[in-house]
Each structure stands twice: as C-alpha cells, then as structure tokens.
Amino acid sequence: MIDYEAALAAILRQCRQPQSxxxxxxxxxxxxxxxxxxxxxCLPPFDNAAMDGFALDTQGGRAEAGSEFAVAGVQVAGDGEVRATAGAWEITTGARIPQGLDAVAPSEQVQATASGSDGHPQRIRLVADVAAGSNIRRRGExxxxxxxxxxxxxxxxxxxxxxxxxxxxxxxxxxRRPRVAIIVSGRELVGDPAQALGQGQIRDSNGPFLHARLLAAGADVVYRGMVADDPAEFLSAVEQAIADGAEMLVSSGAVSRGRHDFIPEALRSRDAEIGFHKVNIRPGKPLLFARLPTGQLCFGLPGNPVSAAVGLRFFVEPALRAMLGMAPERPLRLPLATPCRKRPGIRSHLHAKIVCDASGRLSASVLPQQESFRMMPMLAADAWVVLPEPASSVGQDEWVDVYGLGHLLPLQVTAGAQDAGGEIPDGR
Incomplete structure (x- = not known):
C-alpha cells in the first residue's frame, strides 16, 4: 500500500503537458x-477627469479659493484631443483633459457666477483650493x-x-480542458430517474456528482456511461470513451478486493500499467491508478460516495491542475475548532466548515457523521480538513491543512458553526 505523497507523485509523473x-x-x-x-x-490611454467639474490651469501650483475663471469650452467623455488656450473647461468624468490644463475642480467646489441662456456656466469661482494634478487620472497610471x-x-x-x-x-x-470520461459500475445501479427501482436496486448518484465536480474542476466531460459488474461491458465502455477522445478515465466502484471488484484485472487485460492500487488514506483506501498503452490515465475510485469524492478531490483534481498548467495547490492552515481522534498511521480527509467566531478568528470545524456512505453531510461541508498519517489525535487549536471543496472553488466562511469533534469513523 502506497502513501498519499508517493501516490500523488506517481500520478503527476504521468500527466501530459498543458496544451493550449x-x-x-x-x-x-x-x-x-x-x-x-x-x-x-497604457491604461488609462490618456489623461482624463476623475470626476465631473472644471478643468483649469494652476500653472503647476495651486489655484486658490476665490479665484475666478471664464468657461472657455466643454469636454465630455468620448471627445477627442483639444488644446485650451485660456480659462476653464467644463468636463465630465472620463473625458480627456484638454492640453494646457493640469487640474480638475469638482463641481461641488465651484460656484457659477454667470450662466448662459442654455443654463451652462459661463464664469466660475472656486470655493476651495485646487492643487495641480487634482482629480486627474494620468495616462498609464x-x-x-x-x-x-x-x-x-x-x-x-x-x-x-x-x-x-x-x-x-x-x-x-x-x-485546453482535459477530456475526461466517467464510467460508473454496479449491477444495482439505475440511471434513469423515471425508472422504478427493483429489489436491491439504488439510483446512480456518483455519476452526476463526478460529472458536476469534473466540470467545476476544469475538465471537459466527453463520455459518461454506466455498466454492470461485467469486465467485457466495462472494456467496451473504455473503448467508446477513447473513441470519443477521452485522455482520462474516471470510474467508480469495483476496485476493492471483493469477488465482483473486476476493474483492476479488466485494465490489466488491456495491458494497462498499474501505478498503484490502495492508498494509505481514509476514506478511499482501495483507489486505483493506471495508464493505458494508448496514454489515457485511469482513476478507479471506490463506490461509496465520500470515498469517490475524496479520490476525485485529492487525486484526480491535482492531475487536472497539472494538465491545465497550474501550480500545485497549497492548503490553507487553520486551527482546529475542537479535538479529533483518528486511527494512527493513516491520512484522514474530513468534511469541515470554515468558522468565523465573534472576534473574527477563523478555525476549521470538523463535522459529525464522517462515514463514507453518507451524502447528507456533504451538503453541510464547505471545506476538507486533512489530518496527517502519524497523528492519533489532533487537539483543539492545533493547526491543520484545509482545502476547498474543489481546487477552483473558493473557500467559504460560516459564522458561529458548531463542531461535534470526537472520533473519526474508519470508513472506506
């Protein structure tokens, strides 16, 4: 069984270079x-007014309150270059500054002492000092x-x-977005929401989840199929996915050690190179990574919902990130809100919330009900907390690694959430 860092390194070595x-x-x-x-x-491409007012010439110094100017022209946004030879110019926000003028007096700092029949000021008086450069956005600023x-x-x-x-x-x-295929396996699965369930059947939830998360992670989903527990049917889906242009295959189910967990041998029968099978993590230990002779990367995720989510988030998404040309992801470091106990010697991935207390302090709050079959806690989570392999417990206020729900999804913060703490279930 391989540890997480070695597994991730094995994946990244096989990722193709980014294509544009x-x-x-x-x-x-x-x-x-x-x-x-x-x-x-340059942005802005020319000197322009930062607000409505009057452009004037301070001669590089200051125009004092009480100074009066004749209004020589009007310059509005969209007007071209113009040279001012005398007086002030009425100007609107974003309008080009007339050549020869070096400041803008805001409208509220100006009194009109004379106006024309059209109501526009013909002469103005400053009610406050205006320094050179005031209220001008400079070219290239x-x-x-x-x-x-x-x-x-x-x-x-x-x-x-x-x-x-x-x-x-x-x-x-x-x-270019990596082209990904999704294959969910299980004879118990029903993909059509309109189809009534028979004895022992359940609805496919991993397929829609993986599809949504892969799109959010920057992938282009080119194929999505569902197969029974049959190697030939699975390999037929693999061939169809390759024909549709997939360069990465993500399956769920049939990768553990049971009699019906056929995917490892099915891939071997197609001369796939198995990079690893089983990782020292919880949940998601049975995860498999392989590479087909034709170059496609294969991720065999366990069928339990949370196990599949962990496999996607911490193995598939780093591969997508590499294929997109992005730098490796770095976790946020936050103190733990309450103590947690875990099985020593194994890396744990836990649903969590980022909590902001009344003083504005952030912490990571681990949620209850971490079993890998549960879907409802996934709705409450807005982050993942990762506890390192050696630890058997992590105390309150100890710093832990925190990841967003997806590598391209922003972390969210909750005000005043509660944390049950306690022992982490040993789910697969």
Missing amino acids: QSVPLAQALSAVLAENLRSGV DLAAGAEIMRAGQLLQAPQVMLLAALGVSHANVA
Whole structure:
C-alpha cells in the first residue's frame, strides 16, 4: 500500500503537458491562461477627469479659493484631443483633459457666477483650493505599456476578462480542458430517474456528482456511461470513451478486493500499467491508478460516495491542475475548532466548515457523521480538513491543512458553526 505523497507523485509523473488553444474572450471565463501576458498599451490611454467639474490651469501650483475663471469650452467623455488656450473647461468624468490644463475642480467646489441662456456656466469661482494634478487620472497610471499583467496558469475570472477587454484583446490563449470520461459500475445501479427501482436496486448518484465536480474542476466531460459488474461491458465502455477522445478515465466502484471488484484485472487485460492500487488514506483506501498503452490515465475510485469524492478531490483534481498548467495547490492552515481522534498511521480527509467566531478568528470545524456512505453531510461541508498519517489525535487549536471543496472553488466562511469533534469513523 502506497502513501498519499508517493501516490500523488506517481500520478503527476504521468500527466501530459498543458496544451493550449485560442478562444474568443467571451468564451474565456473560467479558463486557465496558457501564456504570460504583457500590456501593449497604457491604461488609462490618456489623461482624463476623475470626476465631473472644471478643468483649469494652476500653472503647476495651486489655484486658490476665490479665484475666478471664464468657461472657455466643454469636454465630455468620448471627445477627442483639444488644446485650451485660456480659462476653464467644463468636463465630465472620463473625458480627456484638454492640453494646457493640469487640474480638475469638482463641481461641488465651484460656484457659477454667470450662466448662459442654455443654463451652462459661463464664469466660475472656486470655493476651495485646487492643487495641480487634482482629480486627474494620468495616462498609464493603472497599467504601463509593456508591463506584465498575467502569468500562465492563472484562472481567468471576471476581473481578468474585464482587463483584457480594456486592452482590446479579442482572443485568449488558454489551456485546453482535459477530456475526461466517467464510467460508473454496479449491477444495482439505475440511471434513469423515471425508472422504478427493483429489489436491491439504488439510483446512480456518483455519476452526476463526478460529472458536476469534473466540470467545476476544469475538465471537459466527453463520455459518461454506466455498466454492470461485467469486465467485457466495462472494456467496451473504455473503448467508446477513447473513441470519443477521452485522455482520462474516471470510474467508480469495483476496485476493492471483493469477488465482483473486476476493474483492476479488466485494465490489466488491456495491458494497462498499474501505478498503484490502495492508498494509505481514509476514506478511499482501495483507489486505483493506471495508464493505458494508448496514454489515457485511469482513476478507479471506490463506490461509496465520500470515498469517490475524496479520490476525485485529492487525486484526480491535482492531475487536472497539472494538465491545465497550474501550480500545485497549497492548503490553507487553520486551527482546529475542537479535538479529533483518528486511527494512527493513516491520512484522514474530513468534511469541515470554515468558522468565523465573534472576534473574527477563523478555525476549521470538523463535522459529525464522517462515514463514507453518507451524502447528507456533504451538503453541510464547505471545506476538507486533512489530518496527517502519524497523528492519533489532533487537539483543539492545533493547526491543520484545509482545502476547498474543489481546487477552483473558493473557500467559504460560516459564522458561529458548531463542531461535534470526537472520533473519526474508519470508513472506506
């Protein structure tokens, strides 16, 4: 049986290098950037007014309260370059500063002493001092031309898309999403929600869960199938997944040591190289990793819901991360809210909440009911706590590793949650 770090290293050695593709910016949200980017222009592209008011010339110093100016023109956002030779110019937020002027007096710091028939001021008086440079956004103040703005491996979210749009970028070079197939196994499973359950049957829940989580983790799900406990049927699904372009296969069920746990031998019959089978973790110990001769990575996850979730989060998602060109994930370190006991010598993955107490202090609160068959506690969790192999117990306020529910999903914080603590069940 292999430990977690060795298992993860074995997986990452087999991951393909990131592959890139150009996509329209409108389709780049939640994609991963595949190249370092530098700005080709300045932002702002020209000096402009930070607020509505009057642009004027302080001659590089200060215009004092009581100073009066004739209004020589009006400059609104979208107007082109203009030179001011005298007086003040009425100006709107974002409008280009007329050449020869070096400050903007806000409207609320100006009195109109004369107005035209159209109501626009013709002459103004300052009611407060205005220093040179006041209320002007300088060219390149936000971003200078040539400056590095983003690095390969960065997730493109709304702020990144906004900046690229401001720079006039029409397409982004992003990492191609890894193509993944899902195969769930079990003769007891029913995939059609409209089909009545027979004796001993249950509904497939791992398939929808894996599909949703893989999409959220940056994968492109190209095939999803369900097979009975039959090696030939499983291998037929594998062939179909490969034909559909899958470069990673994620199965659930049939990987333990029981008589009907056929997937390890089925993969061997197809000349798969077994990287490891069984990892020193709870839950999810029977997890299997293999590589087909045609290059596809195979992850055999246990069938229990939480075991499958752990296998996906801590083995499949790091592989996806590598194939997307992202840096290895680093956990958050937080104190434990209440003590926990666990089996020594095994790494434990526990449902948890990130709790903020009345003083604003964050801690990790381990949830009760950690058995691997339970789905309801997964709804309450917003994080994973990982307890290291050697420990038999972790005391209150001891620091632990905390991970989000998915490597691309943000951690959430709950105010004032309770923690049952206690002993962690030895679920598979």
